[in-house]
Amino acid sequence: MKIYFAPMEGITDGILRQTHQKIFGGVDVYCLPFHKLTQTLSLLTREERDISPEENEGLNVLPQALTRDPEQLSAWMYYVSECGYSCADLNLGCPSPTVTKKGRGSGMLRDPGYLRAFFDRVFSSTLPVSLSVKTRIGYESAEEWPRLLSLLNDYPLAHVTIHARTTSEQYTGAVHPEAFSLALRIGTPHPVYNGDLKTVDDIRNLVSICPGTEAVMIGRGLLANPALARMINGGAAAGEEELRNWYMTLYEGWKDRFHETLALGRIKKLMEWPAGDDIRRKRLLRRAKDIGSCIDAVTGTD
Ligand SMILES: Cc1cc2nc3c(=O)[nH]c(=O)nc-3n(C[C@H](O)[C@H](O)[C@H](O)COP(=O)(O)O)c2cc1C
Numbered sequence: 001m002k003i004y005f006a007p008m009e010g011i012t013d014g015i016l017r018q019t020h021q022k023i024f025g026g027v028d029v030y031c032l033p034f035h036k037l038t039q040t041l042s043l044l045t046r047e048e049r050d051i052s053p054e055e056n057e058g059l060n061v062l063p064q065a066l067t068r069d070p071e072q073l074s075a076w077m078y079y080v081s082e083c084g085y086s087c088a089d090l091n092l093g094c095p096s097p098t099v100t101k102k103g104r105g106s107g108m109l110r111d112p113g114y115l116r117a118f119f120d121r122v123f124s125s126t127l128p129v130s131l132s133v134k135t136r137i138g139y140e141s142a143e144e145w146p147r148l149l150s151l152l153n154d155y156p157l158a159h160v161t162i163h164a165r166t167t168s169e170q171y172t173g174a175v176h177p178e179a180f181s182l183a184l185r186i187g188t189p190h191p192v193y194n195g196d197l198k199t200v201d202d203i204r205n206l207v208s209i210c211p212g213t214e215a216v217m218i219g220r221g222l223l224a225n226p227a228l229a230r231m232i233n234g235g236a237a238a239g240e241e242e243l244r245n246w247y248m249t250l251y252e253g254w255k256d257r258f259h260e261t262l263a264l265g266r267i268k269k270l271m272e273w274p275a276g277d278d279i280r281r282k283r284l285l286r287r288a289k290d291i292g293s294c295i296d297a298v299t300g301t302d
Contacts, residue, residue, distance in 0.1 A: 001203065002028045003229045004161070004192060006219030007064055007134075009033035011270060013046075014055035015253035020222075021059055023246050024238070026229030030061045031134075031217070034091045037067035041075055053084050064089040064134070068104050068114075070121035081128035087158050092135040095167045100139075106167040110139040112151055119155045130158035134194070134217075137179040138166040145179050149188060159190035161217050177209045184212045197221050200231050223273035243299050247271070251291045267291065271298045 005012065005020065005027045017030040035047045049055055051063050063085060065076050073090065080088045092115075094105030101107065108115050122131070133152065138144030144166075152160055162183055164175040175195040183191040193210065194217040197203060202221070207213050221228050226246055227238035238246075247267060254263035268285055275281040275298055284297035 002215035004029045004217035007031035007033040019249045032063045034064045034066040037072040066091045087130045090133045106136045132158040134161040161192040164195040181210045
């Protein structure tokens with residue numbers, strides 16, 4: 001099973017990616033959070049750093065763009081190529097209203113006519129790197145999916161990551177694995193399943209519902225359990241010392257890069273996932289004033 005670590009803006013930066021690979025591993029591709037492309041094509045300092053070869057040394061990464069402008073996408077793909085990467089991803093999945101109301105992210109799914117014109121333009125010339133997309137299965141309704149999928153199948157995409165929900169469904173509620181089955185059935189090139197994979201059993205269930213699944217993308221499941229990819233590959237669960245090392249290394253990395261207060265805020269945001277629905281742990285985490293108390297809140301046994 002090929003495993004992609006999902007892009008998560010504000011969380012899965014270079015420090016997290018490098019630390020994860022060193023301590024837990026098991027991930028084949030680390031996806032970079034989106035670069036929001038602009039007319040001038042100037043990237044933010046943090047975006048430039050995030051895609052730089054130094055930041056990603058030794059990692060297999062997939063950069064991602066958020067744009068509805070084909071010329072911007074093509075120009076950015078040249079930049080991706082200059083950075084030394086061979087594939088780039090287009091975000092057709094972001095459900096945030098601030099993004100979709102500008103017709104970007106999953107907002108592009110609302111207008112299949114424009115989406116087709118966009119891809120016609122992008123693929124009208126030779127591209128410097130291959131292009132993949134990360135999509136949802138519709139804007140309002142899953143009934144849009146067969147038409148969207150057939151549109152995507154008309155283009156030479158390197159792979160298609162499918163978050164098995166519509167835009168309206170955001171990130172909660174039941175997923176629609178049957179939408180992924182359809183992609184497998186009609187021969188979409190290299191479909192990657194995404195959505196709510198949190199345990200090894202979730203993967204087994206997915207494979208039993210969708211036989212032939214060859215690749216998955218995992219986000220929140222890896223934040224809650226950073227050893228999940230290793231476990232899917234038959235490896236061990238995370239030990240307590242390993243988890244302490246994970247959180248401490250991340251904190252130290254973020255402290256060196258940002259500032260103590262920001263680093264603590266960032267680690268607390270990450271630790272909300274392993275804390276899950278445990279109200280006591282969440283309360284301890286909220287009150288924690290230093291990294292030691294944060295780690296105790298999330299890994300402590302009493
Ligand atoms: C805080 C946060 C930031 C995200 N940032 C991105 C992003 O930059 N690009 C993207 O394609 N998806 C982004 N996503 C969506 C995730 O990549 C993933 O599709 C989503 O969490 C569902 O997968 P999961 O159920 O395995 O977590 C983000 C999700 C969250 C919660």
